[in-house]
Amino acid sequence: MRSALRPPHVTQAAFDAALDAFRIAIGDAAVITSTDGLAVYLDPFAPGDARQYSASAALMPASVDEIRAVLVTANRYRIPLWTVSTGRNFAYGGASPRIAGSVVLDLKRMNRVLEVDETLAYAVVEPGVSYFDLYQYLLARHSSLWLDPPASGWGSVVGNTLERGFGATPYGDHAAMQCGMEVVLANGDIVRTGMGAMRNSNSWQVFKAGFGPSYDDMFMQSNFGIVTKLGIWLMPRPAGYRLCHFKFRHDSDLAVIIDTLRPLRLDDTIQSQAVVEHAIRWAAGVSTRRQWYDGAGAMPDAAIDAMASALGIGRWNLRFGLYGPEELVAARFRVIERAFARIPDARLDADGYMNASSMPKGGGDGSQVGIPSMAAFQLLNWRGGNGAHVDLSPICPPTGRDALAQYQRVRARAAEYGFDYYGGFTVGPRHMHHIFAAIFDKDDATQTQAARALIEALIEQLGAAGYGQYRTHLAFMDLAASQYDFNDHALMRLSERIKGALDPQGILSPGKQGIGGARFKD
Template sequence: MSDQEFVALPEGVSAENFAKAVEAFKAVLGADNVLTTEERLTPYFKTMMPVDDSEYRMSAVVQATKVEQVQEVVKICNEYNVPVWTISTGRNFGYGTAAPSKRGTVVLDLKHMNKIIEVDRDLGTALLEPGVTYQQLFDYLQENDLPFYLSCPAPSAIAGPVGNTMDRGVGYTPYGEHFMMQCGMEVVLANGEVLRTGMGGVEGSTAWQVFKWGYGPYLDGIFTQSNFGICTKMGIWLMPKPPVFKPFSVIYDNEEDIAEIVDLFRPLRLNNIIPNSVVYASTIYEAAGIISRTKYFTGEGHTPHEVVQEIREKEGLGAWNVYAALYGTKEQVEVNWNIVKSVVEGHGKGRIVTEEEAGGTQPFQYRADLMRGHMTMQEFGLYRWRDDRGAGGGSMWFAPVTVNKGSETLDQTKLATEILNKYGFDYAGEYIVGMRDLHHIIDVLFDKSDEEETKRAYECFDELLTEFGKRGYAVYRVNNAFMDKVAGIYGQVQRDVNQTLKRALDPKGILAPGKSGIDI
């Protein structure tokens, strides 16, 4: 095969050697599972980052169906010095989709490794392959009458538990800290060996999915958000379905109330009165799920404040919209509900809305579904916010982490809004409460079909990272285009340690080079 027959080539790899690697892949996986033509690769090309997608084109996509094939793939990559970027479902839209961090990298797609290996009805554990989607697992639980809730991210149906957990994503039930609810991994290392973490290395053990730690150093964490290995199986814990589920919202009309709101709800979360991830969603974040802004505004630049106020009044939204839920027996929920009502009513600013009062209206129903682990795609309404075409296909999640204190949220909201508005973009943000931390989730929406606006979006995101970093705020995830910059914010010592681990586990640097700013 000649150079022209490949869409891209890995850096430093000749067309001749890459052709040999491709033939080796075909021998292991079958020709149908090795994609090299532009026609077959096109579904993998699109990104939502403010970059030229051609800069992130892969040289090939290889699709494995079992762990032994993954082992052979990495051996071939080592032999021919071919880098490989692994995806499970490739649906992390605001974080880079399926694109590798470097042009010419081979993408290893694990979507066909989609077995639900085991669900233990008594213990509430599941052992999954990386291609399993939340929808697939949800359907499995329903079909087998298994009494568990899932905790899933907002675009739940098409995403997968393994990929989301490996990137340390979050959900909205009491099990919303997904990596905390993970137990045991099977990992293919760069040399082709298979590591089973925790109790998985003990022959005949039945405790792989119940005891996280095993013996010696705890290793699972180093494989998340890294390029040290390829996860091919993962254990997760499932939340027992409670007898009573009571979702509610509290609507606040004043933007400045965010500081008081956070401080008001913090003791309820810390004391487990509210056991799930409380969400504080801004007007635009909630409006995007139900309308396009063209209903109220068709001008250029960011949405004027008076228009945002009009949207609140006519769509029944607050400046801040709080969502939470209670879980447990009838008696438990009744006691905790009285506590919540007393706190909110005593504060005197928020209007409580229950599921009965909401009557299936949006966005309440969408939020309630998330908090009970039901499947939903409504968050993709964000991509229709700017116009009905889907905002030109541009989206980046900016997700700084801070402490669960009101003063922090007031400063962060103002800073983010100022920077976004400066570049002509809207503040579409929400805060998700872990317990003592807050994830400040902001979707930077732009028209990728507009070259000038795409340039502005890049500069805006870069400034967000820089200015928040100066104040001690850093994101916990980021898209491929900014991974190196974010790694720099976390300091040189951490980068050096990561590089040491990388060189020890992957001396040729074949696994996802550049992931999280880590390279040899």
């Protein structure tokens, strides 16, 4: 049965004509209008009614030419298109459009690895290439390169990079490792950024800037164009590695952990992204909540301490990797060990030095050596029932004072709404991603509503304290954008001016990051 939904401000006759034109452009099978077919574009983790973000149709072009043909029709009939690479961005909205009734432009059929350069250590991929796909591609060719996977390996390399995702190796800042894009603008024009602007360029994936202004970042977390090709730098396989885990007994250790860690990241003694995880986040990967506590409300400290003791973990747990020749890894390790020895009751667990072809002892550590997995989804079992989660993602300076302030605010407010603190910090040299997940049973309306209300309250509370979100679920995009309020929201005014210039019909992903949604406010 065909969906009864249609794009806002578009008549039924115009929508029918547009669908006919889309079928001519990309083929009948690539135009989805049935209720059953569109169900896969509903957000599986929606903090509320997933139908609030329903699509009216979905299109699956297989080439740049087909995208351009779709854009001709979308502009003619003013059809809003919500672009996804594979739609696996769960906890942030999945494949659902921000504006109900938009047509999803699903790029998963554009799934080619176009190039891997072993000498210069980069790949060029299309949007439908997942981390699993690229990993298998490298493996099949006995490549000397590692990729850097995010928490869930089924996601798109392009999509995760454009959302500024991150992983666990020294190449863990995915946006920083991007070099060179091909972008289709709303008018169908094809642009290549940086050195790719030269027709015969031989340096597209090795130098970002090119000549003149650099535009790559403009297409990240934006709706200014459709990225169809992307260069990503890959990590040359090191001689070997050592994976390290520190366990800290006291909840109050967080500040000194971060202050000890920061100089080690700044001077590159610790090369990789360093992850500081709360005991509950660690435990949710290997157990369920009712094994440790089955009461109402957030887990009390006594239950958390008993759980940590039984699992042999700390209240806070630090993990990172060291990479390179054995003598260099050993020297780095000694410096790190001395630094953390100053924290009372800190315990170190570290694998021995392993050559680069060796698998880690624990499967969950695979991401630290370039092996994607789906281990992160174990957290869905924490609360029981039909597990889901929605995430809070504030940026935090890497100081103990800031980390403690964010942690205490988030944990206290989560407890007010009946949620455990499932969270931690991914620490770079000059900033940290603080990720908190409100885990809920989506069949429980009370839990679902509480999860949404909690995230809304935290975005506002942290925003008032000067902490902005780097990414949010669809439901909170406008709220998160509103926190960036310097000079009466001058940044949003700039974004809207760029949007109006590049996409005057407002057809590309309206409402993304709060941009270009004014036409649909009603």
